[in-house]
Amino acid sequence: MIDQDHKLGVKEANLVSRKLQLSGIQGQEAEALVAEIEQQFGVDRVAYDPDAGTLAFSYDATHCNLDLVESILSKRGAGFATNWWNRTKRSYYRYVDQNIKDNAGYEPHCCNKVPRK
Template identity: 60%
Template sequence: MSDLDHKPGVKEVNLVSHRLKLADVSEQAATTLVDEVDQLFGMDRVAFDAPTSCLFFAYDATHCSLDKVEEVIRQQGARLDDGWWNRLKCSYYRFVDQNMKDNEAHEPHCCNKAPRK
């Protein structure tokens, strides 16, 4: 795949895919939730599985983050499931998001050059 296979603003090297279980989601809220999350800049794809109440989404971690997705989820009257596995995944996803943003902003230094002052 190349960057042209994704939505504008999404680079494949920065693409992360997540799966989170939601609570308190009605069918009507689920469709508007998917539409709202899909409109975030850097979001590549979003899907909701009603029988398991799981939200699947993929985004460019340099432009979007789990916190932005969680904000949209709360605006729609839903919330993330309180289970320990879901909380652990959220913590890991936040770590990955921050790590990718830091790596994107990092300017590498060549070993053959004189040190910067």
């Protein structure tokens, strides 16, 4: 895919996909929740599976992060499930998001250039 295949503000190089279980959400709340998350800058797609109770979403990690999605969930009275696997994935996702954000501004150097003084 190329960057034109995504929403505004989403670059293919920084695109990450996440899938986490939710708790404390009813059927009608889910639609409003998905719509609110989808409106955020940098979010590419959001989908909620009511049978499995999972939220699948993709976003550009330089503009958006897992904490933003979590704050929207808590505002609506929902949250991520607190089981071991969900906590492990959230921790890993936060690490990867921060790493992508830190490396986005990195300017590589070339070994053939004279070093700056």
